[in-house]
Amino acid sequence: MVEFPPAQEKAETPLGLYVHVPFCATTCDFCAFYQTVPQGDAVPRYLEAVAAETARVEWAGRRVATVFWGGGTPGLLRARELRQLGEATLRCSGGPPEEWSVELAPATVTPDRLAVLQELGVTRISLGVQSFNAGLLDALGRQHMPAQVYRAYELIRAQGFASVNLDLMFALPGQSEEQWRADLAEALRLAPDHLSTYCLTFEEDTALWVKLSQGKVKLDPEKEAAFYRRTWEFLEESGYAQYEISNFARPGHACRHNLNTWRMHEWVGLGPSAASQFGGWRGSNPPDLALWLTEVAAGRRAQADQTRLTPGLLAVDSVVFGLRMNEGVRLPRLRRRFPTARWEALMDFLPKLIIEGLAEASVEGRLWLTPRGRLLADSIGSAIIAAFPSENLTPIL
Amino acid sequence: MKHDPTLTRNFCIIAHVDHGKTTLSDRLLEYTSTIAKRVMTDQHLDSMDLEKERGITIKMHPVTMTYPAKDGKTYKLNLMDTPGHVDFSYEVSRSLAACEGALLLIDAAQGVEAQTVANAHLAFTQGLKIIPVINKIDLPSANLELCTRQLEDILTIPAEEVILASGKSGIGIEEILEAVISRIPPPRWSDYPTTRMLVFDSKYDSYRGVISHVRVFSGTFKAGEMMMLMSSGQKSEIKEVGMFHPGMIKCKELRPGDVGYIVSNIKSVDEIKIGDTITHANKPAAEMLPGYKEVHPMVYCGLYPLESSDYEKLKVALGKLRLNDSALQYQQETSVALGFGFRCGFLGLLHMEILQERIRREYDVDIISTYPSVVYRVKKHGGQVIEVDNPVNLPDPASIEEISEPTIKASIHIPNEFLGDMMSLIMEKRGSCDHTDTLDSTRVMLTCTLPLNEILVDFNDRLKSITHGYGSMDYELGDYRPSDLVKMEILVNGDPVDAFACIVHRSKAETQGRSLCEKLAEIIPPQMFKIAVQAAIGGKIIARDNVREMRKDVTAKCYGGDISRKRKLLDKQKEGKKKMKQIGKVSIPPDAFIQVLKTNH
Numbered sequence: 001m002v003e004f005p006p007a008q009e010k011a012e013t014p015l016g017l018y019v020h021v022p023f024c025a026t027t028c029d030f031c032a033f034y035q036t037v038p039q040g041d042a043v044p045r046y047l048e049a050v051a052a053e054t055a056r057v058e059w060a061g062r063r064v065a066t067v068f069w070g071g072g073t074p075g076l077l078r079a080r081e082l083r084q085l086g087e088a089t090l091r092c093s094g095g096p097p098e099e100w101s102v103e104l105a106p107a108t109v110t111p112d113r114l115a116v117l118q119e120l121g122v123t124r125i126s127l128g129v130q131s132f133n134a135g136l137l138d139a140l141g142r143q144h145m146p147a148q149v150y151r152a153y154e155l156i157r158a159q160g161f162a163s164v165n166l167d168l169m170f171a172l173p174g175q176s177e178e179q180w181r182a183d184l185a186e187a188l189r190l191a192p193d194h195l196s197t198y199c200l201t202f203e204e205d206t207a208l209w210v211k212l213s214q215g216k217v218k219l220d221p222e223k224e225a226a227f228y229r230r231t232w233e234f235l236e237e238s239g240y241a242q243y244e245i246s247n248f249a250r251p252g253h254a255c256r257h258n259l260n261t262w263r264m265h266e267w268v269g270l271g272p273s274a275a276s277q278f279g280g281w282r283g284s285n286p287p288d289l290a291l292w293l294t295e296v297a298a299g300r301r302a303q304a305d306q307t308r309l310t311p312g313l314l315a316v317d318s319v320v321f322g323l324r325m326n327e328g329v330r331l332p333r334l335r336r337r338f339p340t341a342r343w344e345a346l347m348d349f350l351p352k353l354i355i356e357g358l359a360e361a362s363v364e365g366r367l368w369l370t371p372r373g374r375l376l377a378d379s380i381g382s383a384i385i386a387a388f389p390s391e392n393l394t395p396i397l
Numbered sequence: 398m399k400h401d402p403t404l405t406r407n408f409c410i411i412a413h414v415d416h417g418k419t420t421l422s423d424r425l426l427e428y429t430s431t432i433a434k435r436v437m438t439d440q441h442l443d444s445m446d447l448e449k450e451r452g453i454t455i456k457m458h459p460v461t462m463t464y465p466a467k468d469g470k471t472y473k474l475n476l477m478d479t480p481g482h483v484d485f486s487y488e489v490s491r492s493l494a495a496c497e498g499a500l501l502l503i504d505a506a507q508g509v510e511a512q513t514v515a516n517a518h519l520a521f522t523q524g525l526k527i528i529p530v531i532n533k534i535d536l537p538s539a540n541l542e543l544c545t546r547q548l549e550d551i552l553t554i555p556a557e558e559v560i561l562a563s564g565k566s567g568i569g570i571e572e573i574l575e576a577v578i579s580r581i582p583p584p585r586w587s588d589y590p591t592t593r594m595l596v597f598d599s600k601y602d603s604y605r606g607v608i609s610h611v612r613v614f615s616g617t618f619k620a621g622e623m624m625m626l627m628s629s630g631q632k633s634e635i636k637e638v639g640m641f642h643p644g645m646i647k648c649k650e651l652r653p654g655d656v657g658y659i660v661s662n663i664k665s666v667d668e669i670k671i672g673d674t675i676t677h678a679n680k681p682a683a684e685m686l687p688g689y690k691e692v693h694p695m696v697y698c699g700l701y702p703l704e705s706s707d708y709e710k711l712k713v714a715l716g717k718l719r720l721n722d723s724a725l726q727y728q729q730e731t732s733v734a735l736g737f738g739f740r741c742g743f744l745g746l747l748h749m750e751i752l753q754e755r756i757r758r759e760y761d762v763d764i765i766s767t768y769p770s771v772v773y774r775v776k777k778h779g780g781q782v783i784e785v786d787n788p789v790n791l792p793d794p795a796s797i798e799e800i801s802e803p804t805i806k807a808s809i810h811i812p813n814e815f816l817g818d819m820m821s822l823i824m825e826k827r828g829s830c831d832h833t834d835t836l837d838s839t840r841v842m843l844t845c846t847l848p849l850n851e852i853l854v855d856f857n858d859r860l861k862s863i864t865h866g867y868g869s870m871d872y873e874l875g876d877y878r879p880s881d882l883v884k885m886e887i888l889v890n891g892d893p894v895d896a897f898a899c900i901v902h903r904s905k906a907e908t909q910g911r912s913l914c915e916k917l918a919e920i921i922p923p924q925m926f927k928i929a930v931q932a933a934i935g936g937k938i939i940a941r942d943n944v945r946e947m948r949k950d951v952t953a954k955c956y957g958g959d960i961s962r963k964r965k966l967l968d969k970q971k972e973g974k975k976k977m978k979q980i981g982k983v984s985i986p987p988d989a990f991i992q993v994l995k996t997n998h
Contacts, residue, residue, distance in 0.1 A: 016957065020958070068957075070958075199951075200953075221947075221949040222949075224948075224949050225949040228949065245951055258957075261957045261960065262955075269958065273958065275957055275960065275961055277957070282960070283961075284958070305961050305965075317960070317964065320964075324955060356926045375951055376925050376950050376951065377950070377951040378951050378967065379950045379970075381967045382967040382968075382970040382971045383925070385967050385968060
């Protein structure tokens with residue numbers, strides 16, 4: 001007998017809504033997110049299908065607490081298209097969300113777009129800066145110049161959004177520690193509310209991956225670890241508290257939508273490749289615009305990699321993904337939330353993390369990773385999964 | 398035709414590796430028309446590919462030739478090819494025992510080598526007439542004067558007896574054949590009152606059972622007769638007798654002086670031991686032919702399949718190899734680190750290497766071997782003596798009064814200039830030099846005593862590297878000598894890894910322990926936790942190293958859309974770990990063992 005998640009999932013935990021906008025003008029070397037160059041009537045058909053997909057979700061009266069538009073490049077949509085997408089979003093959110101983030105590429109930031117976004121109730125803009133160094137931006141195959149970043153940032157601030165994030169990347173091929181430090185300092189000079197700093201990752205199906213496998217660029221975990229450490233120390237000193245591996249915020253500006261994800265709550269994903277964790281299931285839409293259009297037309301959604309969310313699975317994932325956050329996990333609270341999970345299996349392993357200096361714990365049962373532990377979060381995660389013997393993924397045939 | 402044993406000559410060829418023994422044999426077969434030239438493949442007598450590749454003979458294959466001599470009589474010449482390596486010295490000695498004479502082959506360019514001397518001595522002790530042959534005289538680098546002088550000085554063989562030859566171009570072949578007839582005596586002991594024949598090899602044939610290669614000394618043997626093995630008293634009916642021409646040809650009977658084969662009801666090579674004497678069951682001989690002994694493995698190691706699913710395949714391979722090789726011994730064993738496998742005993746290192754290679758090639762099983770070990774004699778308090786071939790079985794040190802180890806008597810030939818380096822190597826290997834003989838103005842021969850376990854791993858390679866390939870070594874087993882030996886264990890994160898346990902001399906434990914720890918620490922992939930690799934003797938740590946600590950293993954971006962993918966990835970990592978060898982809490986990739994053992998071999 002499979003037990004379904006307890007009722008508290010339905011009413012008491014916040015619900016997130018993610019909308020994937022799959023369009024990009026060109027492909028970045030490092031990006032593995034699903035994206036396509038808009039052609040013909042692709043955009044209008046996409047917008048209609050998002051609206052149609054919202055109707056397929058069994059909302060059951062749930063209110064959407066946070067919205068996140070990601071991509072792709074949501075900013076590639078024109079102002080009126082953004083309005084159309086925003087209206088579809090608001091129709092299912094059950095009122096204005098507490099937090100509404102939109103990712104924008106610097107080259108797409110224009111006053112008319114920003115005006116529409118603010119009018120819709122967007123609270124947070126995430127700007128894909130990557131670097132302030134023109135040479136490194138070139139190397140990444142990005143489509144903007146440093147000057148465009150400054151202009152975009154000014155426009156966003158002028159529009160008066162509550163929270164602004166800058167995305168930066170580090171450990172780029174050929175990047176020195178000094179260059180990275182300069183990028184961070186430049187970002188701080190702009191005084192954003194939030195910073196996301198991403199260690200360059202080699203994802204399959206990217207141009208960078210190809211270069212890596214051809215030996216043109218090399219992985220250097222020692223160098224990456226050093227970059228991570230420097231970043232954490234520097235931003236901490238500068239008043240940006242780290243709250244997740246790659247995320248830092250001034251007080252009150254942490255991204256609630258993402259916190260919601262790491263706390264293993266629920267979210268609904270719309271658009272091609274978007275993932276959902278909702279109503280007892282986890283699954284994704286097909287990462288292909290045409291295929292997704294067909295699926296939506298046929299009334300199907302989130303059918304790829306469908307997994308039933310058992311209390312055991314959610315318990316393990318709450319720990320694995322919760323430990324990515326600096327606050328870590330509150331074990332007694334998780335035990336109350338998933339009382340049937342086999343917690344005892346973990347109790348051999350967790351103290352070892354503490355003894356080895358990878359984690360710390362408080363008397364009330366909160367467990368969090370130390371900086372060294374955070375650098376090994378994936379190894380720790382797979383060790384935790386291994387410690388829960390029976391909680392493997394249950395694919396649906 | 399009446400059988401006349403005086404028209405038979407039995408001989409073999411002894412030589413150092415590569416001195417042209419096989420080529421010369423082939424020329425003899427050609428000259429006597431035993432094999433037509435066109436069907437000759439190069440090196441006819443070495444039948445296994447591996448033998449051809451390594452240029453060494455592992456198993457002997459006799460052949461009977463007919464030669465019309467200059468004296469007008471036609472002789473039957475039986476040529477025994479002998480293995481050229483010390484691992485098989487017992488088999489060599491039995492092969493020699495089946496002959497009355499030997500061609501001693503010397504490479505004109507290389508001169509007398511360690512094995513030449515060892516084999517010549519073996520032949521002398523068997524009472525064989527030796528015909529010295531200097532081979533490859535047509536080489537530009539041939540130095541006949543040096544070779545002749547060496548023969549006189551080292552082996553006290555008169556220069557005027559030397560025959561000059563070239564197997565390659567056929568020089569001296571007739572002279573050799575004439576010398577075989579004129580110098581080698583006719584078959585000995587043919588007038589012994591009862592029947593006796595010597596078994597000098599056995600092969601397994603899946604259709605006919607065991608085919609034994611024999612030399613008849615007295616009496617005749619026919620199919621249908623009851624025979625008896627004198628070492629065990631076991632009786633069996635002779636099903637078939639025959640000779641090698643060079644293929645097996647059935648004949649009516651084997652007569653005194655003949656070399657041939659017999660097939661009986663015996664189904665296992667274990668039961669017909671090399672060196673045994675066969676006699677008629679109804680009228681058995683009073684005494685066996687001299688020189689029989691049981692051979693025991695000298696070197697042991699564990700063999701494990703790399704893929705545990707190959708265990709059955711490995712078992713079958715060992716079983717089949719053993720059908721033809723009674724010197725190979727094996728029994729099932731389990732290792733914490735390597736899983737299910739076999740403890741195998743070999744005559745020596747070459748024997749071990751060859752069999753491992755055959756398992757890989759002929760049976761297509763990837764195997765890994767543990768650290769090789771010799772057989773130690775452990776005297777416990779109270780006088781009980783046990784033999785230990787696996788370090789894991791060494792009893793509690795508190796119960797041990799004394800451990801003895803096997804030694805070897807090595808004879809090492811090297812150019813003078815490397816004497817110093819060679820002496821240091823011998824010292825390093827805990828050996829002692831008993832005496833030094835000058836071979837000629839440029840070469841010396843060292844006679845030394847060395848512990849067998851010191852030459853197991855890299856002695857020969859080091860010898861070759863010190864002497865730039867010009868040195869050579871041969872050895873015979875010496876006696877057991879008490880020694881300060883200890884069991885060294887390798888611990889990973891505090892857990893002993895049985896595959897790396899070894900018995901070492903106390904004085905070398907630390908160096909060897911440090912090197913093993915270093916290698917292992919380097920090979921184990923970086924770990925999340927601090928992991929020590931330690932070498933310990935009786936619980937006392939004598940060396941340690943740390944496995945590299947993992948620096949970074951974290952995904953940068955992990956949002957709602959990444960959870961599923963990430964989860965699958967982590968699951969996969971966990972599965973990957975299952976395929977590793979689990980030593981306590983540490984996962985070690987299976988090839989880590991191979992890498993460490995390889996670098997140590």
